[in-house]
Amino acid sequence: MALSGITRHGVLAAIEEFDRLGREEFLAKYRFGKALSYFVYHNGKFYDSKAIAGYAHGEIAGESRWTTDDFTGGEASVARHLRDRLGFEFIVQTVDWTRDELVLACDLVWANDWHELRAEYPQVIELSALLRRYWASTLERRETNFRSPNSVGRKTSDIATQHPDHKGRPTRGGKLDRLVLAEFMANPQALHEEAMALRAAIVDGETLDITAARKDEVDVESGAQEGRLLEQRSLRYERKPALRNRTIKAFKKKYGFVACEACRFDFSKFYGLRGEGFIECHHRTPLSQSGVTETMPGDLILLCSNCHRMVHCKRPWLTVAQLLDLVRTNGATP
Structure with a gap:
């Protein structure tokens, strides 16, 4: 029996068994290695395509389950059958170098x-x-x-x-x-x-x-589901809040107000008490370039959220001088 005998019902049975055992145990029990490139994507989960097809083959009356040695074609041929004939969604994880x-x-x-x-x-x-x-x-x-x-x-x-x-x-x-x-x-x-x-x-x-980027593409007419809790882990450079606070206090003592040093936006003028003293603080030399360093108040500059975002929105990041020049050139009063 060839791949053509595998049914949608058989694939769903394989997915159910996969979920019951977990990936590691499923692959070990049915003698498959991990998929290299092609994954069935079903109900928000990824499934090794050949292993799923091998189990599904055993759901055909009178047929046994396949192991990896029983396949004559590769992952691509499995994907064509499960996707084009049975309607399952596939994710291809072969990633060219960017x-x-x-x-x-x-x-x-x-x-x-x-x-x-x-x-x-x-x-x-x-x-x-x-x-x-x-x-x-x-x-x-x-x-x-x-x-x-x-x-x-x-x-x-x-x-x-x-x-x-x-x-x-x-x-x-x-x-x-x-x-x-x-x-x-x-x-x-x-x-x-x-x-x-x-x-x-x-x-x-x-x-x-x-x-994820591919999955996030949606029809603007139909909208998209959001709101799930997602865990994100990353490394970030250590920053000392006391330095930020000291810089803001020094600026206010000198000028009597707190505002962006690039565009002079004052949050308190637009948002009243809610914006009083609000500002962001930017390292003139990014910590990602300097590494561990002794930061002095003069190494920091106060920026509004927009100016700060413009510095970091794309690589290479703007220097403070480039940001100030950009603001001047486009008509704001620095």
């Missing part, structure tokens, strides 16, 4: 005089850990070797062997590898600074979830 990731990898190759770096190199091991933090919100749905040192090392080889000075045949790299390499070669210092900014953003807890 431009951000390639900039970080290319930065390593550039620093290594345009030579590849092997998996055991400390720089590769460190970048592997950083990229796994980048994808932190989706790691539970990926193989344990996702963005491993081996995969990072291979990517540095893809980049290095595309360099014009490389002697020999290039490895199999993608078009984006070549574009990022060309961009890096044209302006290495700017791309290096971008790589440093990306590192800081990842350490600050900015991760990426392509799957």
Whole structure:
């Protein structure tokens, strides 16, 4: 019996058994490894596609359950049947390297005089850990070797062997590898600074979830369900509230009011007592760049929420001078 004999009823039975046992026990009991790329997505949960199909095959009258050795096709062929014929939703977790990731990898190759770096190199091991933090919100749905040192090392080889000075045949790299390499070669210092900014953003807890972004796309006519409690974990730099409070008090003592030092927005004028003394505090040199440091009151600047957000809304972040120039240029009174 081929895949065509598997029914929707059989797949639902497999999902029910999967939920009853849990992923680890289900895969062990029915002799399957973890899916690499294709997952059935049903009622908000992910299911290893081949394992589900193998169990469902045993729901066909007179047929036994398949193990991974019984399949003649790969995950893609399973997905076509379960999705196109049976109507199940599929999530493809094969994730190409993003431009951000390639900039970080290319930065390593550039620093290594345009030579590849092997998996055991400390720089590769460190970048592997950083990229796994980048994808932190989706790691539970990926193989344990996702963005491993081996995969990072291979990517540095893809980049290095595309360099014009490389002697020999290039490895199999993608078009984006070549574009990022060309961009890096044209302006290495700017791309290096971008790589440093990306590192800081990842350490600050900015991760990426392509799957979640895809699921969040909704028809504006129909709306979307919201309101579930979600747990979010990230690392952030230590800040001392006393420094912020001292800076605000010093400003008020000098000027008699509290306002944004860039656009002069005064919350108390717009919101009365509720806005009295409200302001945000920005480090002139971001802690993600300075690391552990002795911060003095003069290292801080008071910004309204809008100006503060404009500094941080995209990389590279604005310096205080650039923010002030932006405000002046666009007509506000600094």
